[in-house]
Amino acid sequence: MTLWHGRFGDGGPAAELLAYTVSLPFDRRLAPDDLACSRAHVRGLERGGILTPDELDVILTALGQVQQELEGDSFVFAPGDEDIHTAIERRVTELAGPTGAKLHTGRSRNDQVATDLRLYAKRELLALAERVRELETTLFERALEVGDAYLPGYTHLQRAQPVLLAHHLLAHGWALGRDLDRLLATRERLDVSPLGAGALAGSSLPLDPDGVAVDLGFAGRFENSLDAVADRDFVAEALFDLALLGVHLSRLGEEIVLWTTEEFGFLHLADAYATGSSMLPQKKNPDIAELARGKSGRLIGHLTGLLTTLKGLPLSYNRDLQEDKEPLFDAVDQVGLALSALNGLMATSRFDIDRMQAAADTPAAAAVDLAEMLVSNGMPFRDAHTVVGGLVRDSLARHVPLAELVEAHPALGAPAVELLAPGVAVHRRTTPGGAGPGPVTVQLGRFRSHLATQGERLNRASGAPVSGKTHRSR
Numbered sequence: 001m002t003l004w005h006g007r008f009g010d011g012g013p014a015a016e017l018l019a020y021t022v023s024l025p026f027d028r029r030l031a032p033d034d035l036a037c038s039r040a041h042v043r044g045l046e047r048g049g050i051l052t053p054d055e056l057d058v059i060l061t062a063l064g065q066v067q068q069e070l071e072g073d074s075f076v077f078a079p080g081d082e083d084i085h086t087a088i089e090r091r092v093t094e095l096a097g098p099t100g101a102k103l104h105t106g107r108s109r110n111d112q113v114a115t116d117l118r119l120y121a122k123r124e125l126l127a128l129a130e131r132v133r134e135l136e137t138t139l140f141e142r143a144l145e146v147g148d149a150y151l152p153g154y155t156h157l158q159r160a161q162p163v164l165l166a167h168h169l170l171a172h173g174w175a176l177g178r179d180l181d182r183l184l185a186t187r188e189r190l191d192v193s194p195l196g197a198g199a200l201a202g203s204s205l206p207l208d209p210d211g212v213a214v215d216l217g218f219a220g221r222f223e224n225s226l227d228a229v230a231d232r233d234f235v236a237e238a239l240f241d242l243a244l245l246g247v248h249l250s251r252l253g254e255e256i257v258l259w260t261t262e263e264f265g266f267l268h269l270a271d272a273y274a275t276g277s278s279m280l281p282q283k284k285n286p287d288i289a290e291l292a293r294g295k296s297g298r299l300i301g302h303l304t305g306l307l308t309t310l311k312g313l314p315l316s317y318n319r320d321l322q323e324d325k326e327p328l329f330d331a332v333d334q335v336g337l338a339l340s341a342l343n344g345l346m347a348t349s350r351f352d353i354d355r356m357q358a359a360a361d362t363p364a365a366a367a368v369d370l371a372e373m374l375v376s377n378g379m380p381f382r383d384a385h386t387v388v389g390g391l392v393r394d395s396l397a398r399h400v401p402l403a404e405l406v407e408a409h410p411a412l413g414a415p416a417v418e419l420l421a422p423g424v425a426v427h428r429r430t431t432p433g434g435a436g437p438g439p440v441t442v443q444l445g446r447f448r449s450h451l452a453t454q455g456e457r458l459n460r461a462s463g464a465p466v467s468g469k470t471h472r473s474r
């Protein structure tokens with residue numbers, strides 16, 4: 001029996017209808033939010049005089065029992081339970097009889113499911129933001145630990161200029177920092193209670209949407225009942241934030257894949273964070289990094305899928321909206337797993353600083369320093385570029401060391417040869433935000449405050465103190 005059988009004939013819904021339309025297999029995870037939503041709703045009904053204090057008690061007791069059954073896995077789902085909302089209401093009515101049958105007064109599954117999903121998103125986006133900060137913290141700690149170690153910086157995946165390893169690690173850190181900002185901003189925007197919007201138009205009964213919003217810990221209530229039940233922009237925003245975070249993790253993953261090749265040899269994974277081959281005994285594979293790269297595809301798919309679902313829908317609720325949940329749940333799960341796995345990998349892997357530095361210490365990596373020296377002596381940069389480019393070309397064509405040609409050049413000479421020595425070029429990146437030790441020291445200080453500020457923001461958002469220090473919680 002469904003909850004909406006009243007208007008229908010005796011035969012009950014077709015098995016195919018139920019099989020196709022049920023959402024219970026995936027919306028079960030909204031149970032804690034649905035229970036919270038029902039408690040706040042009945043307390044509002046009691047304030048409005050629709051339930052007596054005794055009736056309120058009876059329903060709250062039944063909800064408590066349902067919670068115990070769900071948590072203890074003893075809750076028995078019935079064939080007609082289309083979704084978690086119907087299942088809980090059915091059980092409350094079984095337990096509390098006619099009083100239980102008052103639970104759904106003034107409420108629709110339309111405002112209920114929107115409320116549940118906002119509660120879920122508030123909690124999960126905050127939890128993910130905390131994990132983003134953990135990965136940022138790991139990158140920061142590794143950046144501190146590697147000091148002045150440097151490696152080639154790349155453009156077009158061709159060696160370009162040496163950069164500090166700390167600088168490279170923090171480049172990923174700042175990107176993740178913006179991901180965290182986005183998650184918190186989305187969370188603030190979705191912090192609105194839809195409960196009291198009813199099916200689409202509100203109610204004739206004395207509901208208390210404002211009080212219910214406060215009870216549920218929302219920052220406020222909906223302004224428009226149609227908008228409250230019809231829009232899933234908050235899900236789309238969350239999916240965008242997670243897709244972009246996934247893209248950032250994918251790019252980090254791609255570098256881990258490259259760096260762990262024998263060709264690069266910049267990074268060695270801890271055994272616990274690498275996989276073997278079923279056939280080739282010598283293999284050590286970076287599967288976590290590859291999946292961080294691979295799974296970003298489905299995160300982007302979830303975003304485009306939901307936007308496509310939403311784009312043609314007339315106001316207000318349409319069953320199409322049920323398609324909001326699986327992508328959100330999957331994105332939350334996958335990003336959470338990726339953050340933890342990459343965090344462990346980054347915390348435990350070993351950098352091969354000698355290989356990195358050797359790769360960065362090719363004389364050509366200091367080419368721009370030669371040009372900049374000519375510029376300091378008054379030569380226009382375009383001319384300096386041509387001079388140094390010519391020397392590099394000569395050196396390659398005639399197999400003469402660049403240093404010899406530099407020494408022999410009238411505008412360069414012995415002082416310029418010093419620029420080609422190992423480790424010199426990276427020290428010359430002195431401008432603010434640049435890749436050398438001077439600005440990177442400043443940057444590390446700023447990143448430390450950035451982590452502290454984020455910690456405070458997360459504290460405020462969760463309403464409970466989380467660790468204010470920058471240490472990993474593992």
Ligand code: ARG
Nearest residue numbers: 023083109110113319321322
């Ligand atoms: N399972 C539904 C969903 O996720 C709940 C809302 C059903 N509302 C309705 N009018 N059939 O959207």
